[in-house]
Amino acid sequence: MEQFIQQLLNGLFLGAIYALIALGYTMVYGVLRFINFAHGDVFMLGAFAGYYLHKALMPLMGALPAPISAAVILLLAMAICAALGILIEFLAYRPLRSRPRLNVLITAIGVSLFLEYTGQLIFGATQRPFPEVIPKKNIEGLGGLYVSNTQVIVLVTTVALLVALRFIVMKTKMGLAMRALSLNPTAATLMGVNNSVVISFTFGLGSALAAAGGILYASLYPSIEPFMGILPGLKAFVAAVLGGIGNIPGAALGGLIIGITETLVAGYSQDIGIPSGYKDGVAFVILILILLFKPSGLLGKVEREKV
Amino acid sequence: MIFKKYGTQLFLLAALVVSLVVSLFADQIDDYYMDIALNVGINIILAVSLNLVNGHTGQFSLGHAAFMAVGAYGSAVLTLQAGAPMVSALGGGVFGQSLVFIIALLVGGVFAALLGWMVGVPSLRLRGDYLAIVTLGFNEIVRVVFTNTNADGPFGGALGLKGIEPYTNFFWVFAIAAISVYVVGSMVNSTYGRGFLVVRDDEVAGESMGINTVRYKVTAFVIGAFFAGLAGGLYAHLRTTISAEGFGFLKSVDVVVMVILGGMGSTLGVVIAAVVLTVLNEYLRDFEQYRMIIFSLILIIMMIVRPQGLLPNVVLQRKKNKKTVDPA
Numbered sequence: 001m002e003q004f005i006q007q008l009l010n011g012l013f014l015g016a017i018y019a020l021i022a023l024g025y026t027m028v029y030g031v032l033r034f035i036n037f038a039h040g041d042v043f044m045l046g047a048f049a050g051y052y053l054h055k056a057l058m059p060l061m062g063a064l065p066a067p068i069s070a071a072v073i074l075l076l077a078m079a080i081c082a083a084l085g086i087l088i089e090f091l092a093y094r095p096l097r098s099r100p101r102l103n104v105l106i107t108a109i110g111v112s113l114f115l116e117y118t119g120q121l122i123f124g125a126t127q128r129p130f131p132e133v134i135p136k137k138n139i140e141g142l143g144g145l146y147v148s149n150t151q152v153i154v155l156v157t158t159v160a161l162l163v164a165l166r167f168i169v170m171k172t173k174m175g176l177a178m179r180a181l182s183l184n185p186t187a188a189t190l191m192g193v194n195n196s197v198v199i200s201f202t203f204g205l206g207s208a209l210a211a212a213g214g215i216l217y218a219s220l221y222p223s224i225e226p227f228m229g230i231l232p233g234l235k236a237f238v239a240a241v242l243g244g245i246g247n248i249p250g251a252a253l254g255g256l257i258i259g260i261t262e263t264l265v266a267g268y269s270q271d272i273g274i275p276s277g278y279k280d281g282v283a284f285v286i287l288i289l290i291l292l293f294k295p296s297g298l299l300g301k302v303e304r305e306k307v
Numbered sequence: 308m309i310f311k312k313y314g315t316q317l318f319l320l321a322a323l324v325v326s327l328v329v330s331l332f333a334d335q336i337d338d339y340y341m342d343i344a345l346n347v348g349i350n351i352i353l354a355v356s357l358n359l360v361n362g363h364t365g366q367f368s369l370g371h372a373a374f375m376a377v378g379a380y381g382s383a384v385l386t387l388q389a390g391a392p393m394v395s396a397l398g399g400g401v402f403g404q405s406l407v408f409i410i411a412l413l414v415g416g417v418f419a420a421l422l423g424w425m426v427g428v429p430s431l432r433l434r435g436d437y438l439a440i441v442t443l444g445f446n447e448i449v450r451v452v453f454t455n456t457n458a459d460g461p462f463g464g465a466l467g468l469k470g471i472e473p474y475t476n477f478f479w480v481f482a483i484a485a486i487s488v489y490v491v492g493s494m495v496n497s498t499y500g501r502g503f504l505v506v507r508d509d510e511v512a513g514e515s516m517g518i519n520t521v522r523y524k525v526t527a528f529v530i531g532a533f534f535a536g537l538a539g540g541l542y543a544h545l546r547t548t549i550s551a552e553g554f555g556f557l558k559s560v561d562v563v564v565m566v567i568l569g570g571m572g573s574t575l576g577v578v579i580a581a582v583v584l585t586v587l588n589e590y591l592r593d594f595e596q597y598r599m600i601i602f603s604l605i606l607i608i609m610m611i612v613r614p615q616g617l618l619p620n621v622v623l624q625r626k627k628n629k630k631t632v633d634p635a
Contacts, residue, residue, distance in 0.1 A: 035436045095611045102367050103610045105436045110606030117599040275455035284444030292429050
């Protein structure tokens with residue numbers, strides 16, 4: 001029982017990060033109706049931005065308390081990736097705005113490969129350790145459960161970002177425009193919403209969340225390389241589909257479910273007699289099942305296809 | 308006249324004869340060029356079979372390497388486990404070997420076709436980018452399963468299989484390539500094959516005309532997967548070592564790039580793209596770290612500048628030109 005709760009806790013922390021990445025997928029899908037395949041690679045770039053920022057800024061910020069310098073690095077990396085996301089949208093996706101969705105998807109795959117292999121060229125293919133800004137400590141909680149302070153920080157940061165996102169989407173004018181655009185692009189345009197600005201903003205916001213996800217993931221699993229974004233990206237996408245793509249609370253829920261399931265499979269694989277490597281296949285099995293039985297996702301609305 | 312009536316059959320016959328003749332003189336061809344030629348042939352099979360699914364039927368699949376993997380493992384396991392006794396039971400020699408090789412290839416192809424059916428069934432409810440992700444998911448599942456098999460088991464775990472008999476030669480590769488071009492071409496151009504195009508062009512209209520679009524989608528997946536399985540078997544018996552890592556998402560992307568560059572739905576274009584990209588790959592071997600950057604830029608630039616491919620389907624193009632409004 002104790003072990004089970006411990007696994008559940010570990011899954012919760014992983015799931016929080018998946019949720020963060022899934023939000024980027026869901027927002028872009030909600031506004032543009034296409035799967036931004038390169039989202040996982042922005043996640044990777046976020047982790048690398050954190051790595052280099054740490055290298056460049058730590059000598060300057062040595063005197064500051066660790067949480068503040070960590071926050072500075074996180075926010076700067078998010079800003080860099082937001083700019084990158086906007087740039088990617090502008091160069092690769094904007095020229096295709098009126099084309100079939102499949103063309104955009106293929107472009108997105110191209111962008112994803114481009115980021116991965118350019119990353120390999122620039123950063124090198126070897127794995128590197130991700131720096132610990134805040135020294136890791138284990139905290140013993142109730143009933144012999146262990147939680148590290150990194151895990152707590154990850155969860156707190158994720159929740160803070162989710163609350164901030166909810167505020168932006170629900171309470172600001174830009175959020176209103178995003179919701180309008182996702183509901184009905186034509187009507188939104190007629191009401192004076194500037195599509196391009198809103199789409200750029202959505203990409204920036206999604207990319208910033210991906211960057212935060214990348215840094216948090218790298219603090220939990222402190223080893224980064226140019227291909228680290230592929231699997232978490234795909235799993236986060238599954239999380240978005242599971243929750244109902246285009247639905248923000250759904251993405252958060254889906255992220256938690258995927259994270260917890262994966263951790264449980266990895267933790268209990270010995271007991272049920274399957275290799276622990278199968279944990280990487282779990283998300284896709286979930287994806288196929290959800291699309292077969294409830295294609296709109298757990299919290300999604302059923303959409304009639306227009307002829 | 309005879310050419311007009313039996314044109315495609317004559318093409319098939321000619322291709323078979325040419326591949327037989329070339330394979331008789333294979334000893335005199337430099338090994339390096341031979342290797343490139345065999346890779347070209349295998350990639351033609353992969354690209355043409357994927358084109359049936361992605362190009363003609365318009366069902367975007369990102370998991371072609373999974374079918375290739377199943378074909379490669381299926382045929383390799385058969386020849387590794389039971390190859391030697393079967394060859395001697397058939398009297399040994401070239402005849403026995405060829406027969407065993409055909410059986411192994413077919414077994415791999417049938418397993419791949421079964422997987423294709425499994426992928427095709429969920430595709431009944433999905434389209435476009437969802438289907439792309441599901442096929443990608445299938446690809447990952449196949450890779451994860453093969454990687455995590457027992458290292459002492461028949462699939463060799465993460466290290467894969469080695470010591471596979473090098474049965475693949477010029478004749479088998481190009482004979483099967485010619486057959487795949489013939490089968491896909493004549494299927495699509497037949498009355499039956501109009502169904503594939505209906506699924507691509509307007510599924511809803513097709514359904515309302517009483518066309519069973521589901522059957523066409525599954526057929527396309529099964530046939531595409533079968534030929535990919537054959538290509539996998541040829542690949543396994545050419546390389547003599549295989550591992551699951553070689554059949555991942557990137558291998559699928561390689562084939563997708565061929566289909567896109569050649570023009571979705573254009574058999575000739577796809578064949579040419581397979582040849583060009585395979586040869587280009589060899590030239591880029593010294594610039595390995597730039598290869599995928601170039602490929603990804605090809606994808607992006609093609610989609611922005613020329614989404615119909617370098618050599619688009621001529622008939623389709625004429626129809627498109629008449630319409631001034633893009634239906635999408």
